[in-house]
Structures are given as C-alpha cells and as structure tokens.
Amino acid sequence: MLAIDEKELLVISHLKQYTTEHKREFIERVLEQRTRYVTVVLEDIYQSQNASAVIRTCECMGLQDIHIIENESKYSANRNVLKGAHKWMDMIRHKEKDVDNTKTCFESLRAAGYKILVTDPSPDGLAIDEVDVNDKLAIVMGNELHGISQSAVSQSDIRVRIPMYGFTESLNISVSAAICLNTIIPKVRNSSVAWGLTETEKHDIRLNWYRKVVKRSDIIEREFLRTIS
Secondary structure, eight states: OOOOOOOHHHHHHHHHSSSOOHHHHHHHHHHHHHHHEEEEEEEOOHHHHHHHHHHHHHHHHHHHHEEOOOSSSSOOOHHHHTTTGGSSSSSEOOTTSHHHHHHHHHHHHHHEEEEEEOOOOOOOOOEGGGGGSSEEEEEEBBBTTTSHHHHHHHOOEEEEOOOOOOOOOOOOHHHHHHHHHHHHHHHHHHHSOEEEEEEEEHHHHHHHHHHSSSSSSSHHHHHHHHHOO
C-alpha cells in the first residue's frame, strides 16, 4: 500500500481552516460511507438528462466511481439534473477512437477484481435481488433505445433483470439504476465484505474534496507550499 504523502496531509490541514466544523464533519461522514466495491457503467447513453440522473443516483448511494463508455454516443452533462453530484465522484470515461471501448472498460474492471453484470429485461436473466455480493460488482446500463450492446452481453459475467409485473417491458435507465443500487448496496453493507475505502483512498479523495470546497484553493495551496518549502 502506498504511503500517504506528508506534504498533502499538511495541505489538507491548512485547507480545513477555511471550512466550518460542520463541513469538515460532513466530509468525514460521507467518506466513511463511500465505496468502490460497487460501480456503475453507462454504455453509449445519448440523453444528457438520463446519464446525469444516473450519476446523481450513484453519488447519493455512496458510489465513488462511475464508468462511461462512448463508442457511438458522447457523454454530455445536464447540470440542472446533476445538482453538482459529479464533483464528488471519479468519472472514468472510455472514449478512444477506432477501438471497442466496451472491451477496454471491461478488461480494466476485471483487472480490478470486478464481476460484470449487464442489465437485460429478458426473463432468463438473474433477478437483481438474487445477485451474490461476495465479489466486487460492476453494473452495466445500456442506452435508451437499444439497451445493452451485443459486445457487452458477450463479454459480461452475468445478465441481470429487474422483476416487473406489468405490460411495459422496460424502465427508464435512471429508475433502473436506482432500483439496482437500492437492492445491491444494502446487501453489500450488511455483508462481511470489506466494502469501504482504504485509508489511502480516503486521503486522496479528501484532498480532492477540500480543493473543491475551498474557494481559490489553488492559490491558497500554492502560497502555503511556498511557506513550507
């Protein structure tokens, strides 16, 4: 495990002086609830309000990372929907030209120990409430018109579905994300798996958040580092 940088600790301590006690406590409370054990992957979402609604849901549910695949559709943000949620998360975009970004994304997730679940309304998929949470999980959402790509399905580990009992065959992507996470996250938190962040991860995120919370933090940090150099 990488050691926490002593200079960065001093920077955090200095930036804290420019925040209220309430804000500092709030940051620590959120950090304790943050997880990288579960992540969401958005594949070629083309409506900004849908992608932004999913990101907002992910942040509310305590996810730190979200992956965005851009093979056919470029991600765009709707700030009115986001409500600033994206500032607190790490958004990993897979958007290289002339490559299968779905494959690239899945390979990186597997290398990090994730099991890849693609959402698919077909009845032969595993119900979301039956998913085993003993492995890190990446939940993949397809685009609004065609759903999950065949590339994603063929490279996934499990197809999962949300049980539905009406005539309509599918749900809005943001609703699907909310249902999946509200089903999976409590199971993860109530299990014995180590779902929280490491101390090094907390440190890196804490520094990033303080830089965003404190106005003109770049100038304040630069002047502070000059005094201790």
